[in-house]
Amino acid sequence: MALIEDNLYRKIKKATGKAIGEFNLIEEGDRIAIGVSGGKDSYTLLHILESLRRRSPVKYEIVAVNVDAGYPGYRTSVIEEHLKEYGFSHRMETTNCYDIIEEKRTPGTSYCSFCARLRRGVLYSLAEELGCNKIALGHHLDDFIETLLLNQFYSGTLKAMTPKLLADNGKHTVIRPMVYVEEQDIIKFTRHNGFPVICCACPVCGVVDQKRKRMKRLVREMTEEIPHLRRSMIGALGNVQPRHLLDRSLGDF
Ligand code: SF4
Secondary structure: OOOOOOHHHHHHHHHHHHHHHOOOOOOOOOOOEOOOOOOOHHHHHHHHHHHHHOOOOOOOOOEEEEEEHHHHHOOHHHHHHHHHHHHHEEEEEHHHOOHHHHHHHOOOOOHHHHHHHHHHHHHHHHHHOOOEEEEEEEHHHHHHHHHHHHHHHHHHHOOOOOEEOOOOOOOEEEOOOOOOHHHHHHHHHHHHHHOOOOOOOOOOOOOOHHHHHHHHHHHHHHHHHHHHHHHHHHHHHOOOHHHHHOOOOOOOO
């Protein structure tokens, strides 16, 4: 089964292909594990990478990987059904991350950072087991610019994310091929194709971090005044002029 090619599909594919080319994200012989959580971003990434793969002169493989943290009510069967329906090679992994979090998390500390760290560890191990040298994540353009703003406003650093990063274990490369894809296009694409989006069923599922929510609103409000704001901000991340900043380790001071 394949999705119907329309303008939105082509637009997302073009933006993803651009990022892959510019940052050399995919190379001949790569085997890429795609983290599929059941959210809109990961479904979109999976379908777009598969579509690009089919027509690419560069030969690479993809495997959809789902890590079930063990939150009661997380309906992994819905994800697996979708993966089977479209013929994706996949691996569903059940873990006891939830029990570990409940037992070991210090009260008052972030649920998400503990959970994300544990699940990332599982993802790396699975990538290794499945012979994957790369791990693709579904972060999109809005994630990049919101993170840039969050760091500037709350942490006093000028940084966002990178589309390509050697993982902490030194073995895998993490790639984010949707760096140029806007979230609003992913939302429309997901609705249009009826992807079966499910909630991760964790205790903070659906609760958007208040600071990130504020950044989202800020970007939305400013876009009414400056329609090309998102493009300009993502462009700025690729057009850094250290001589016009204050970092003494970079400038000629
Ligand atoms: S939203 Fe839920 S599943 Fe996702 S990282 Fe946070 S705690 Fe984990």
